[in-house]
Structure formats: C-alpha cells, structure tokens
Amino acid sequence: MFSDSHCHMDGFESEQQLMEVLERAAVSNLDIILTMAMSLESSEEAIRLARTHRVVLAAVGIHPWNAVAPTDELCRRLEELATTEGVVALGEIGLDYARSPQTATEQRELLKYEMSLAREKGLPVNLHCREAHADMMGLLRGEAGSGLTGNIHGFSGDSDMLKDWLEIGFYIAIGRAVLRDMPGLEEAVTRIPSDRLLTETDATPRGQSAGPAEVVAVAEKVAALRGVTTEEIGRTATANLKRLLKL
Numbered sequence: 398m399f400s401d402s403h404c405h406m407d408g409f410e411s412e413q414q415l416m417e418v419l420e421r422a423a424v425s426n427l428d429i430i431l432t433m434a435m436s437l438e439s440s441e442e443a444i445r446l447a448r449t450h451r452v453v454l455a456a457v458g459i460h461p462w463n464a465v466a467p468t469d470e471l472c473r474r475l476e477e478l479a480t481t482e483g484v485v486a487l488g489e490i491g492l493d494y495a496r497s498p499q500t501a502t503e504q505r506e507l508l509k510y511e512m513s514l515a516r517e518k519g520l521p522v523n524l525h526c527r528e529a530h531a532d533m534m535g536l537l538r539g540e541a542g543s544g545l546t547g548n549i550h551g552f553s554g555d556s557d558m559l560k561d562w563l564e565i566g567f568y569i570a571i572g573r574a575v576l577r578d579m580p581g582l583e584e585a586v587t588r589i590p591s592d593r594l595l596t597e598t599d600a601t602p603r604g605q606s607a608g609p610a611e612v613v614a615v616a617e618k619v620a621a622l623r624g625v626t627t628e629e630i631g632r633t634a635t636a637n638l639k640r641l642l643k644l
C-alpha cells in the first residue's frame with residue numbers, strides 16, 4: 398500500500414494518457430493520489446478528476462507562481478472551491494522567492510488568506526516553500542494554536558529546517574529529491590518521526606517520471622535510509638496521509 402500526497406494529474410493531452418498513468422499506479426498498489434491545483438481552472442479540473450477516479454483526491458488553491466493579491470471576488474471563488482464536495486486539502490499553495498521574487502508581497506497576502514480559509518473549513522494545507530523558509534515560519538507561527546494543519550511538500554532541507562516544521566506540528570512529505578545525492582536531506586530523512594512522514598512524487602503530465610507510481614522508488618530509498626522495509630514506509634505514509642486528510 399502506497400500513497401502520493403502531492404502530484405499534478407490535470408493537463409494530460411488525452412484521457413487515455415491519464416488512464417495509463419493511473420493504471421501504472423494501480424499496479425504499484427497506490428491507495429491515494431492527491432492531485433494539486435495551480436490556479437482556479439486547475440482547481441476545477443482537480444475536482445473533476447476526483448469525481449471520475451476513485452483513487453484520486455482533490456486539493457484546490459493557487460500556486461505561488463500564479464499569486465495575485467486576494468480580491469473579494471478571488472476569495473469568494475476560493476471559498477466556493479474549498480467547500481465543494483470531494484475537496485480534502487488546500488494546495489499547492491505557499492511561497493516561492495526563488496522563481497517569483499517580484500510577487501513576494503502578493504504571495505504572502507494570498508497565502509495568509511488561504512491559510513485562514515483552510516483553518517475555517519478544517520482542511521490541511523499542502524505547502525510549497527522555496528527560499529522563503531523564514532517568512533513561512535513567521536506566518537505559520539502566527540497560526541500557532543489556531544488548529545491549522547498540513548505538510549511541507551517536497552521537503553529537501555536539512556535537519557535544522559526539519560526541526561522547524563516538526564515544532565509547528567506539520568507533516569513532512571519526501572519526494573523525488575531523495576533519489577538524488579543530497580547528504581543533508583538523507584540525514585534529515587532518518588530523523589522524521591514515523592507519525593509525520595508522507596511520500597510524494599510531484600509528478601506532472603509533462604514530467605519524465607513514471608507518474609505517481611514512482612512513489613514506490615521514493616519509499617524504497619526512504620526505507621533504505623531508515624533501515625525498514627519499503628512496504629512499511631508505504632503503510633506508514635498512507636496511514637499518516639489518511640489521518641491528515643481526516644479520511
């Protein structure tokens with residue numbers, strides 16, 4: 398049993414391509430595929446996919462690359478999406494000062510709104526964070542005790558950053574970065590408490606990966622680093638994801 402807590406299943410050129418990717422995931426024993434949104438349109442597509450495919454669950458939200466200041470109309474649309482049946486999380490949301498430094502102010506404003514929405518609706522947040530760790534921690538510490546839950550997606554930091562995420566009670570999703578040679582990350586992976594570990598691929602229709610099925614390779618590497626079996630990592634990460642999503 399495995400699970401992909403973060404991937405992008407919208408935007409395939411054909412339904413057949415999507416079916417092939419989902420078939421590979423089924424053969425690899427994936428129980429949950431949580432598909433992310435990049436924009437309002439892709440949020441709607443995520444909801445459609447979740448309705449059509451039993452294994453797919455939907456997150457909605459606006460990616461920091463597409464961040465704009467949250468107008469009343471935008472907030473109304475996001476609230477509508479967040480309360481649509483089948484939506485289990487807000488994502489992919491967050492801060493990216495590496496790729497989009499020019500919209501840092503808009504990103505923070507939008508993220509603040511999305512966090513308040515998540516808290517209000519009892520949904521976890523699936524967070525993207527690049528070169529914005531200090532600001533992200535500032536926002537999350539401001540939410541301390543508010544009931545906001547969630548995970549950092551594609552964690553690739555070291556043990557110090559890991560400590561910050563664990564202190565605020567968040568889950569840690571390990572993705573394909575662990576397949577590369579990153580000693581700091583490998584050490585951090587051994588320090589994640591079992592009840593906070595998630596697995597993901599961040600697979601997209603355009604990527605070269607095998608899709609969510611590649612989460613098995615991620616679990617294999619995590620298992621080798623932690624000295625347990627691949628199946629145990631799959632089971633643990635899936636149980637954690639179900640708890641986070643309140644399934």
Ligand SMILES: [Zn+2]
Pocket residue numbers: 403404405433489599
């Ligand atoms: Zn992503």
